[in-house]
Amino acid sequence: MAKAITKRTENYSQWYLDIVKRAGLADHSQVKGCMVIKPTGFAVWENMKDQLDRMFKETGHVNAYFPLFIPKSFLSREAAHVEGFAKECAVVTHHRLMNDPNGGGVVVDPSAKLEEELIVRPTSETIIWDTYRDWINSYRDLPLLINQWANVVRWEMRTRLFMRTAEFLWQEGHTAHATREEAMEESLRMQQVYADFAEQYMAMPVIRGVKTANERFAGADETYTIESLMQDGKALQAGTSHFLGQNFAKAFDVKFLNKENQQEYVWATSWGVSTRLIGGLIMTHSDDDGLVIPPKLAPTQVVIVPIPKPGPEIAEVAEKLMQALRAQGIRVKFDDDEKNRPGFKFAEHELKGIPVRIGIGKRDLEKGQVEIARRDTKEKQFVPIDGAAAFAAQLLDDIQQNLLQKATKFRDDNITRADHFDDFKAIVNATRPDQTESWGGGFISAHWDGTTETELKIKELTKATIRCIPLDNEQEEGRCILTGKPSNQRVLFAKAY
Amino acid sequence: MAKAITKRTENYSQWYLDIVKRAGLADHSQVKGCMVIKPTGFAVWENMKDQLDRMFKETGHVNAYFPLFIPKSFLSREAAHVEGFAKECAVVTHHRLMNDPNGGGVVVDPSAKLEEELIVRPTSETIIWDTYRDWINSYRDLPLLINQWANVVRWEMRTRLFMRTAEFLWQEGHTAHATREEAMEESLRMQQVYADFAEQYMAMPVIRGVKTANERFAGADETYTIESLMQDGKALQAGTSHFLGQNFAKAFDVKFLNKENQQEYVWATSWGVSTRLIGGLIMTHSDDDGLVIPPKLAPTQVVIVPIPKPGPEIAEVAEKLMQALRAQGIRVKFDDDEKNRPGFKFAEHELKGIPVRIGIGKRDLEKGQVEIARRDTKEKQFVPIDGAAAFAAQLLDDIQQNLLQKATKFRDDNITRADHFDDFKAIVNATRPDQTESWGGGFISAHWDGTTETELKIKELTKATIRCIPLDNEQEEGRCILTGKPSNQRVLFAKAY
Numbered sequence: 005m006a007k008a009i010t011k012r013t014e015n016y017s018q019w020y021l022d023i024v025k026r027a028g029l030a031d032h033s034q035v036k037g038c039m040v041i042k043p044t045g046f047a048v049w050e051n052m053k054d055q056l057d058r059m060f061k062e063t064g065h066v067n068a069y070f071p072l073f074i075p076k077s078f079l080s081r082e083a084a085h086v087e088g089f090a091k092e093c094a095v096v097t098h099h100r101l102m103n104d105p106n107g108g109g110v111v112v113d114p115s116a117k118l119e120e121e122l123i124v125r126p127t128s129e130t131i132i133w134d135t136y137r138d139w140i141n142s143y144r145d146l147p148l149l150i151n152q153w154a155n156v157v158r159w160e161m162r163t164r165l166f167m168r169t170a171e172f173l174w175q176e177g178h179t180a181h182a183t184r185e186e187a188m189e190e191s192l193r194m195q196q197v198y199a200d201f202a203e204q205y206m207a208m209p210v211i212r213g214v215k216t217a218n219e220r221f222a223g224a225d226e227t228y229t230i231e232s233l234m235q236d237g238k239a240l241q242a243g244t245s246h247f248l249g250q251n252f253a254k255a256f257d258v259k260f261l262n263k264e265n266q267q268e269y270v271w272a273t274s275w276g277v278s279t280r281l282i283g284g285l286i287m288t289h290s291d292d293d294g295l296v297i298p299p300k301l302a303p304t305q306v307v308i309v310p311i312p313k314p315g316p317e318i319a320e321v322a323e324k325l326m327q328a329l330r331a332q333g334i335r336v337k338f339d340d341d342e343k344n345r346p347g348f349k350f351a352e353h354e355l356k357g358i359p360v361r362i363g364i365g366k367r368d369l370e371k372g373q374v375e376i377a378r379r380d381t382k383e384k385q386f387v388p389i390d391g392a393a394a395f396a397a398q399l400l401d402d403i404q405q406n407l408l409q410k411a412t413k414f415r416d417d418n419i420t421r422a423d424h425f426d427d428f429k430a431i432v433n434a435t436r437p438d439q440t441e442s443w444g445g446g447f448i449s450a451h452w453d454g455t456t457e458t459e460l461k462i463k464e465l466t467k468a469t470i471r472c473i474p475l476d477n478e479q480e481e482g483r484c485i486l487t488g489k490p491s492n493q494r495v496l497f498a499k500a501y
Numbered sequence: 502m503a504k505a506i507t508k509r510t511e512n513y514s515q516w517y518l519d520i521v522k523r524a525g526l527a528d529h530s531q532v533k534g535c536m537v538i539k540p541t542g543f544a545v546w547e548n549m550k551d552q553l554d555r556m557f558k559e560t561g562h563v564n565a566y567f568p569l570f571i572p573k574s575f576l577s578r579e580a581a582h583v584e585g586f587a588k589e590c591a592v593v594t595h596h597r598l599m600n601d602p603n604g605g606g607v608v609v610d611p612s613a614k615l616e617e618e619l620i621v622r623p624t625s626e627t628i629i630w631d632t633y634r635d636w637i638n639s640y641r642d643l644p645l646l647i648n649q650w651a652n653v654v655r656w657e658m659r660t661r662l663f664m665r666t667a668e669f670l671w672q673e674g675h676t677a678h679a680t681r682e683e684a685m686e687e688s689l690r691m692q693q694v695y696a697d698f699a700e701q702y703m704a705m706p707v708i709r710g711v712k713t714a715n716e717r718f719a720g721a722d723e724t725y726t727i728e729s730l731m732q733d734g735k736a737l738q739a740g741t742s743h744f745l746g747q748n749f750a751k752a753f754d755v756k757f758l759n760k761e762n763q764q765e766y767v768w769a770t771s772w773g774v775s776t777r778l779i780g781g782l783i784m785t786h787s788d789d790d791g792l793v794i795p796p797k798l799a800p801t802q803v804v805i806v807p808i809p810k811p812g813p814e815i816a817e818v819a820e821k822l823m824q825a826l827r828a829q830g831i832r833v834k835f836d837d838d839e840k841n842r843p844g845f846k847f848a849e850h851e852l853k854g855i856p857v858r859i860g861i862g863k864r865d866l867e868k869g870q871v872e873i874a875r876r877d878t879k880e881k882q883f884v885p886i887d888g889a890a891a892f893a894a895q896l897l898d899d900i901q902q903n904l905l906q907k908a909t910k911f912r913d914d915n916i917t918r919a920d921h922f923d924d925f926k927a928i929v930n931a932t933r934p935d936q937t938e939s940w941g942g943g944f945i946s947a948h949w950d951g952t953t954e955t956e957l958k959i960k961e962l963t964k965a966t967i968r969c970i971p972l973d974n975e976q977e978e979g980r981c982i983l984t985g986k987p988s989n990q991r992v993l994f995a996k997a998y
Contacts, residue, residue, distance in 0.1 A: 033632065034575075035619065038568035040632050043647065046565045068543045071535035072621070072652055072668050073591070076598065078531075080607045090598035094570070095609055096621065097594045099656040101573065101587035110577045112592055112618055121609055122532065124569070124593065124621070135530065135537055144840075150540065155569055155652065159596040171569050343641075 037170030047303035073122035078130040081255040088222020092159035133256040166283035174278035187271035198243035207407035213472025225249035234287035238444030239498035245275035295357030299400040311365035328393035418446030451491035453484035534667030544800035570619035575627040578752040585719020589656035591621040630753040663780035671775035684768035695740035704904035710969025722746035731784035735941030736995035742772035792854030796897040808862035825890035915943030948988035950981035
């Protein structure tokens with residue numbers, strides 16, 4: 005068997021990389037910063053996408069597709085936007101290669117220079133709002149509720165598979181509204197959709213909050229976020245929903261005739277989640293034996309293993325079990341490979357995170373039973389064959405619940421209140437050698453004076469940033485953790501991915 | 502109401518553009534050659550994609566995702582491949598913009614030049630085979646049956662929405678096999694999958710054939726194609742499946758250990774269909790009143806219109822009807838918009854190609870009936886309310902069948918045998934003012950001497966190319982239509998999109 009996965013207590017980053025590679029989720033490519041999403045990883049993304057797409061459609065959205073390329077001049081129209089994206093983008097300057105007249109192979113044809121450079125979209129607000137100008141004339145054309153599934157490129161120097169790559173897959177919703185209120189409602193609605201998806205499907209608890217001005221999306225008036233906590237005590241921004249005000253409508257001159265027959269700029273939102281969620285999934289649930297994945301998103305939910313090897317009797321029982329499971333919509337596989345022994349297979353299935361394993365042994369069959377093991381707790385038990393399918397189906401629900409409970413407890417256990425900066429630093433700098441080799445400190449709930457200056461100073465001193473101001477915050481009088489200035493609510497700090 | 506659609510007898514290209522724009526399928530973007538796929542057009546693509554994806558998975562394929570960018574040097578590894586794609590590609594040369602120190606706005610940062618230029622993928626054989634080298638070691642890793650849904654870019658100068666655009670959406674299957682036979686089987690299997698999809702879902706009859714050497718994919722040993730005939734007598738290459746031999750395995754050094762313990766190059770296929778199919782769909786079925794779309798792919802299959810306007814009684818009947826239709830998996834909408842009158846709505850629904858319209862009138866309700874109209878033949882009839890859902894469901898099947906039959910008859914009526922070059926030219930140059938303003942001539946079945954020279958000469962003289970050598974060809978002694986040299990089978994010529 006191949007070498008074991010690095011332990012989390014030894015090297016958390018390496019553990020993560022081992023999981024991603026060994027579970028067949030993704031791989032580095034020869035193109036700097038770009039990843040290859042392997043079939044198992046892509047199957048997880050497909051399951052996520054299918055569910056999210058359903059939720060978007062249930063909330064009235066339709067899909068469309070806009071160009072990959074954005075003319076350079078479009079980026080510049082919104083001042084904050086260009087500031088945010090110009091520094092890390094792929095620029096197309098030519099449209100042809102040619103044979104080097106000096107015999108140097110294939111080179112760029114200098115005569116095929118573009119009049120205006122094109123940027124590979126890092127996000128599509130600009131090209132979409134340029135299009136919306138033609139689509140929106142009157143209040144009758146609103147709201148416009150459109151989503152796009154697409155690839156985007158941000159030229160990242162320090163990459164990590166799924167978490168941060170130059171190219172990634174995502175969805176981006178771009179909606180247009182007649183009023184400020186409607187647009188604000190939409191931003192919050194989609195933040196809630198993301199929160200529901202994270203908790204109900206990914207079994208990943210999230211805190212809904214609003215970003216500080218400093219952490220806002222480039223071009224937004226408000227950025228709403230869902231923040232989750234990884235096993236190593238670092239936060240992950242899992243999804244964002246932006247209230248864009250009239251910024252892009254003004255930049256691209258998108259007006260509508262309102263009911264009072266007056267021209268008015270359109271109100272906008274945008275919102276997105278990406279393949280980054282797969283990274284969050286891994287770092288929320290997996291263990292030293294490999295991937296742990298919530299049943300609702302698992303490409304294979306149940307695997308049946310013959311012990312010690314396939315035979316007609318076992319195959320017959322397996323076939324019936326598979327039919328019963330598939331009838332309930334459960335994704336099941338029969339691992340009848342003859343090359344490998346059960347022990348090897350068990351380890352492989354654990355590594356790949358298949359939630360439930362059913363072992364069918366010759367001797368067990370004589371007793372009319374099979375062995376059912378769950379991936380999350382590693383518990384095993386014998387179950388009568390007749391009830392096995394129902395048992396496994398129930399077990400999938402239990403695992404889904406258990407993963408959410410466990411992750412929620414972990415998250416809640418790692419939100420610490422701090423009222424003095426020394427305590428703050430102690431929390432951020434604490435180690436947890438029992439958990440991971442690198443410990444982020446979890447969330448810290450502390451008072452802040454509301455200025456970007458203080459926020460940046462705390463970041464400089466501790467590497468912790470304000471992840472969000474929770475939406476369900478209670479008002480509480482207090483003093484800023486750094487400056488001692490008055491504050492009326494706590495915000496959440498953390499080191500973040 | 503907006504102006505009518507251009508008639509096909511007046512200007513076929515303009516008719517096509519009118520349909521695409523007025524039915525809300527797609528639009529030109531500000532980025533040269535790139536299109537915006539609008540919600541209705543994208544919904545058609547989603548229906549196509551869902552069904553194709555199902556068919557790919559049923560034939561054992563899984564999805565994955567590979568990088569958007571291809572290092573320039575990769576393209577050059579396969580000689581024919583670079584020849585085919587280098588002349589029309591988007592080249593990324595820089596990774597950052599900056600503020601012009603001379604105040605000229607945002608410009609490319611010259612210090613951010615890439616060491617090696619990246620090409621935006623025109624197709625992914627090179628990046629994928631570079632990856633497969635790491636994935637394939639032994640015959641146990643084969644076959645590798647992978648598909649990718651992606652956007653690709655080919656720098657086209659003369660574009661037409663859906664038919665030919667710089668960026669388009671497609672799927673590309675890339676499979677690896679241990680033997681020549683297996684790879685050949687796979688190529689033919691996927692050609693058959695495409696043919697089944699075209700006929701059973703798009704109601705678009707196709708001829709399966711093999712391309713001549715001159716028309717082959719750049720890097721393939723054989724290209725299998727499905728060819729269809731548009732209403733204007735021009736052919737459309739609707740999908741291709743390539744037997745790549747060991748060309749890419751050799752270019753990227755992908756070997757495997759065979760059962761005899763010997764290193765051997767891997768055998769490959771690739772196959773793809775694109776958003777071009779939507780163009781084919783339009784030009785196969787639509788008429789002067791707008792889009793006609795086969796029920797299986799229609800975003801909305803049935804629309805219910807209240808006559809003359811919505812009311813509680815009508816709404817109740819409509820609600821029940823919708824429930825009954827949805828229970829059968831039929832996509833139905835109730836057009837209860839109060840702004841527009843029935844006549845306007847009828848025209849809109851015809852324009853958008855909704856296959857079945859159910860009109861519910863107040864007076865009809867008293868008689869216990871509704872009016873059901875089919876988009877394809879424009880026939881209408883009164884049907885008792887109780888049987889309306891079942892009637893509409895059956896009608897959708899009938900329409901699907903009728904569209905295929907009609908298109909098949911048109912195609913078969915327009916395959917002409919030619920045995921003399923004068924006849925050949927007469928067919929190609931014939932006009933059909935009753936059909937379209939520009940008539941392509943249909944398919945011509947003729948003998949050919951098998952040389953690229955003759956093929957190119959015929960193209961030069963007539964603009965007709967060899968679309969394919971049909972797979973079900975009968976052997977027949979004859980003489981080349983141009984050179985008179987001996988030939989033992991007919992091939993299909995046509996002017997093509």
